[in-house]
Amino acid sequence: MSTLGAPDPMRSGTIAASEETANNGSVRRRNLGAVLTHVHRAARLSRADLTALTGLNRSTVGVLVAELAELGLVSEGDPIPRGTPGRPSPAVDPADGVAVLGVDVGVAVMRFAVSGVGGALRGRLEVERATSRRDPEGTADDVAALVRCALADLRDRPVAAIGVAVPGVVRRQDGLVRVAANLAWHDVPFAELLAARLGPDGPPVLLGNDAELGAVAEHLRGAGRGVDDLLYLVGGVGLGGGIIAGGQPFGGATGYAGEVGHLVVDPAGHDCTCGGRGCLETQVGLRALLRRLGRDDQGEREAVAGLVADAAAGDGDVLAALAECGAWLGRGIASLVNVLNPSRVLLGGYLAEVHPHVLPALRRALDHHAQRPNRSVVTVAPAALGRDAVLRGAVELALGPLLADPLWVAGR
Amino acid sequence: MSTLGAPDPMRSGTIAASEETANNGSVRRRNLGAVLTHVHRAARLSRADLTALTGLNRSTVGVLVAELAELGLVSEGDPIPRGTPGRPSPAVDPADGVAVLGVDVGVAVMRFAVSGVGGALRGRLEVERATSRRDPEGTADDVAALVRCALADLRDRPVAAIGVAVPGVVRRQDGLVRVAANLAWHDVPFAELLAARLGPDGPPVLLGNDAELGAVAEHLRGAGRGVDDLLYLVGGVGLGGGIIAGGQPFGGATGYAGEVGHLVVDPAGHDCTCGGRGCLETQVGLRALLRRLGRDDQGEREAVAGLVADAAAGDGDVLAALAECGAWLGRGIASLVNVLNPSRVLLGGYLAEVHPHVLPALRRALDHHAQRPNRSVVTVAPAALGRDAVLRGAVELALGPLLADPLWVAGR
Numbered sequence: 001m002s003t004l005g006a007p008d009p010m011r012s013g014t015i016a017a018s019e020e021t022a023n024n025g026s027v028r029r030r031n032l033g034a035v036l037t038h039v040h041r042a043a044r045l046s047r048a049d050l051t052a053l054t055g056l057n058r059s060t061v062g063v064l065v066a067e068l069a070e071l072g073l074v075s076e077g078d079p080i081p082r083g084t085p086g087r088p089s090p091a092v093d094p095a096d097g098v099a100v101l102g103v104d105v106g107v108a109v110m111r112f113a114v115s116g117v118g119g120a121l122r123g124r125l126e127v128e129r130a131t132s133r134r135d136p137e138g139t140a141d142d143v144a145a146l147v148r149c150a151l152a153d154l155r156d157r158p159v160a161a162i163g164v165a166v167p168g169v170v171r172r173q174d175g176l177v178r179v180a181a182n183l184a185w186h187d188v189p190f191a192e193l194l195a196a197r198l199g200p201d202g203p204p205v206l207l208g209n210d211a212e213l214g215a216v217a218e219h220l221r222g223a224g225r226g227v228d229d230l231l232y233l234v235g236g237v238g239l240g241g242g243i244i245a246g247g248q249p250f251g252g253a254t255g256y257a258g259e260v261g262h263l264v265v266d267p268a269g270h271d272c273t274c275g276g277r278g279c280l281e282t283q284v285g286l287r288a289l290l291r292r293l294g295r296d297d298q299g300e301r302e303a304v305a306g307l308v309a310d311a312a313a314g315d316g317d318v319l320a321a322l323a324e325c326g327a328w329l330g331r332g333i334a335s336l337v338n339v340l341n342p343s344r345v346l347l348g349g350y351l352a353e354v355h356p357h358v359l360p361a362l363r364r365a366l367d368h369h370a371q372r373p374n375r376s377v378v379t380v381a382p383a384a385l386g387r388d389a390v391l392r393g394a395v396e397l398a399l400g401p402l403l404a405d406p407l408w409v410a411g412r
Numbered sequence: 413m414s415t416l417g418a419p420d421p422m423r424s425g426t427i428a429a430s431e432e433t434a435n436n437g438s439v440r441r442r443n444l445g446a447v448l449t450h451v452h453r454a455a456r457l458s459r460a461d462l463t464a465l466t467g468l469n470r471s472t473v474g475v476l477v478a479e480l481a482e483l484g485l486v487s488e489g490d491p492i493p494r495g496t497p498g499r500p501s502p503a504v505d506p507a508d509g510v511a512v513l514g515v516d517v518g519v520a521v522m523r524f525a526v527s528g529v530g531g532a533l534r535g536r537l538e539v540e541r542a543t544s545r546r547d548p549e550g551t552a553d554d555v556a557a558l559v560r561c562a563l564a565d566l567r568d569r570p571v572a573a574i575g576v577a578v579p580g581v582v583r584r585q586d587g588l589v590r591v592a593a594n595l596a597w598h599d600v601p602f603a604e605l606l607a608a609r610l611g612p613d614g615p616p617v618l619l620g621n622d623a624e625l626g627a628v629a630e631h632l633r634g635a636g637r638g639v640d641d642l643l644y645l646v647g648g649v650g651l652g653g654g655i656i657a658g659g660q661p662f663g664g665a666t667g668y669a670g671e672v673g674h675l676v677v678d679p680a681g682h683d684c685t686c687g688g689r690g691c692l693e694t695q696v697g698l699r700a701l702l703r704r705l706g707r708d709d710q711g712e713r714e715a716v717a718g719l720v721a722d723a724a725a726g727d728g729d730v731l732a733a734l735a736e737c738g739a740w741l742g743r744g745i746a747s748l749v750n751v752l753n754p755s756r757v758l759l760g761g762y763l764a765e766v767h768p769h770v771l772p773a774l775r776r777a778l779d780h781h782a783q784r785p786n787r788s789v790v791t792v793a794p795a796a797l798g799r800d801a802v803l804r805g806a807v808e809l810a811l812g813p814l815l816a817d818p819l820w821v822a823g824r
Contacts (some may be wrong), residue, residue, distance in 0.1 A: 169783065169785045169786075171785070178784070178785035179783065179784060179785055228665070229664055229665035241751070243751075245657070245662065245664070250657065251753065252641055252657070252752055252753020252754065252786075253640070253641035253753050253754055253755040253789055253790075254753060254755075254785070254789050255753070256753040256783065256785050256786045256789070257751060257752055257753035258751065258753075259750035259751060259753075259783050259786065260750075260751055262746075262747070262750040262781070262782075262783055263675075263747045263750065263751065264677065264743045264744070264746055264747050264781050265676065265677070265679070266678070266679060267677070267678060267743060274783060274784075275780070275784075276746070276780055276781040276782075277780070277781070278743075278781075279781075331676045331679060331690075332676070334674075334676055334688070335674070335675045335676050335747065336751065338671035338672075338674040338675065339653070339655075339669060339670065339671060339672055339675065339748065339751065339752075340664055340669055340751075341663065341664020341665050341666060341667070341668040341669035341670075341671075342664060342665055343665035343666075368687070368688055368689070369674070369676050369688040369689070369690075369691075370674075370688075371581065371591065371668065371671050371674055371686060372590070372591060372686075372687075373581045373583070373590035373591055373666070373668050374581075374664075374668045374671065377665055377666050377668070378665075
């Protein structure tokens with residue numbers, strides 16, 4: 001099977017029924033999707049909760065839950081006591097009858113997991129990527145090998161889709177990687193390359209930008225839970241970003257939004273790998289930070305561990321460099337807060353690990369440069385999911401079609 | 413009547429019918445709104461067009477159109493020949509049975525018009541604002557006087573709402589003006605002030621940010637027609653912005669989004685009226701441009717006319733200043749294009765009038781600083797509605813509740 005555009009599970013509302021019988025099927029599918037999406041997000045709900053959340057009546061919810069249970073997507077458990085008079089309502093839990101695969105293709109590391117409704121990560125793998133295999137073909141070969149291995153392990157359990165996060169600008173409609181600067185990829189049809197290796201019977205492949213998927217995960221299960229206007233910044237070699245607006249990932253016209261590392265913050269600044277000059281990531285990316293300290297930028301993990309340890313030990317040079325990073329970041333975030341008006345900004349990647357040393361200067365700059373009304377409604381905080389954010393987001397991407405239309409994977 | 417949050421007419425879809433009869437009323441209202449919104453936007457449609465656009469069946473559309481005609485919101489005209497075999501389909505046109513009022517409260521000028529379904533501007537007024545009457549109370553008195561005059565003139569014709577554009581940051585839920593720097597307003601409950609003057613029988617007052625409303629108007633009726641991911645920049649004393657994303661106005665968490673004049677573009681830059689430093693508007697606002705040329709910044713209109721004339725005559729200083737403005741603007745737009753990924757950027761306000769002299773340098777800077785994929789899908793063009801954009805947007809704001817629920821104004 002080829003690549004797919006990702007339906008958006010978060011748009012699934014409920015509809016009561018239809019004037020024309022031809023529509024009955026699609027209404028039922030949509031209602032099944034809404035119930036499944038609620039169970040997926042909450043992990044455990046009672047049937048009474050589902051009735052309240054969907055606005056559907058009790059008997060309709062009962063029928064939908066039974067149908068989802070038959071598909072292996074939910075299971076019905078013991079009644080949950082409600083603390084109010086009346087019968088306890090049966091619990092509805094995620095079930096693992098259908099799997100999805102998530103892959104986070106980093107520059108130096110690849111992460112992989114099997115998941116399903118509920119989003120728990122199982123069968124996790126983390127592998128170093130050889131420099132010689134970071135080209136599109138080598139990467140597709142390696143991902144395909146991991147996928148085949150997982151498919152064999154899952155035996156007959158259906159796999160709804162594979163969600164793949166890449167560190168680059170992804171064209172939403174067909175999974176073309178327009179640019180992945182740190183992999184030196186340009187216009188790589190990565191979803192196609194991977195789908196071709198998996199053959200016509202392979203699960204559909206969905207591709208997304210790593211920071212955008214990290215934002216989705218932090219929104220659903222991390223430090224942005226319940227926050228519908230959210231900006232997620234992820235510090236790596238450079239600086240990536242993901243925007244959640246009104247509870248939805250914000251992609252822009254073609255899915256290229258969120259390139260916050262390329263805010264132009266200094267007309268007299270450093271040249272950037274993007275070909276521009278004075279980009280924010282030339283001041284706050286890990287590469288920039290290490291260069292400022294005269295340190296080697298090989299080995300991201302070791303470098304960050306070193307920074308954290310030295311800052312904790314009171315190393316003046318490291319603390320000054322982190323404060324300078326914070327001041328630049330504060331100006332950049334002020335611009336974003338003025339334009340996007342989020343209610344929370346999350347610092348992810350290496351920034352989450354060094355946040356105590358970055359936040360004071362960041363907040364001073366933000367107070368100075370953000371418009372007062374915009375500043376008054378936003379908080380800045382570290383992200384919560386660490387290195388799992390992107391992988392979890394890739395799983396959410398893969399679950400999209402199933403949550404939007406649970407009958408689709410059953411071929412009905 | 414007091415203030416109202418603005419429902420969004422653009423979200424009105426159609427629903428066929430309902431499982432539970434209790435919903436029947438709301439489905440009918442929503443379908444009436446969808447039909448009316450299509451007629452409003454297109455100005456003239458046939459019933460066959462409406463059937464195709466809404467997905468409802470022919471007889472349902474006929475009933476809805478008849479009901480809207482009874483409410484005085486549309487009229488049915490002669491059949492429109494279709495150029496295909498079959499009966500010609502009756503035309504459906506906007507009717508003026510219900511009015512709305514639009515007000516554009518500028519710093520120095522106030523614009524006013526009566527409108528209705530279809531959005532045509534009638535009874536237009538443009539008045540200079542005395543410096544002594546730019547405070548909240550004086551402004552509310554002057555708007556109220558214009559409104560009373562229009563209401564008397566309209567006699568018994570119902571007025572659905574008054575849409576008011578202000579040059580400031582507006583809290584969506586209650587029409588509080590958080591900041592309007594060029595009016596020196598802070599936390600002014602302007603919608604309340606105006607509603608109090610109009611009394612309990614006055615039409616509801618809806619308040620919006622001028623640039624955001626200008627963006628709505630350019631999107632529906634100007635240079636952004638059919639472009640669903642749009643960024644509208646409006647050059648005045650400072651620089652305002654309005655964002656349309658996915659066909660909807662993008663407000664952020666609290667409606668404060670779009671403050672593009674306060675992108676921080678130069679850490680060593682000029683102090684800004686907002687209290688920050690190095691904001692984009694300190695380089696590209698009219699005040700900055702005139703200061704660069706050593707010209708007086710009193711009288712915006714005369715100043716712009718002077719710039720246009722001098723540029724056309726080849727004045728080297730003016731051309732150089734406009735080119736410098738274009739270079740700063742190009743860097744700022746690059747940041748916005750990287751973060752928001754619009755497919756069109758419109759230059760409004762004074763920038764529309766000087767655009768031939770600004771665009772070459774703007775495009776060079778944009779080419780240099782925008783990410784290649786983002787750059788490849790965006791065009792930059794002058795806005796089309798000129799000084800009417802904001803007034804037209806205020807009319808759209810006022811039409812919102814009526815288009816969302818046509819029965820609401822009839823008190824049904």
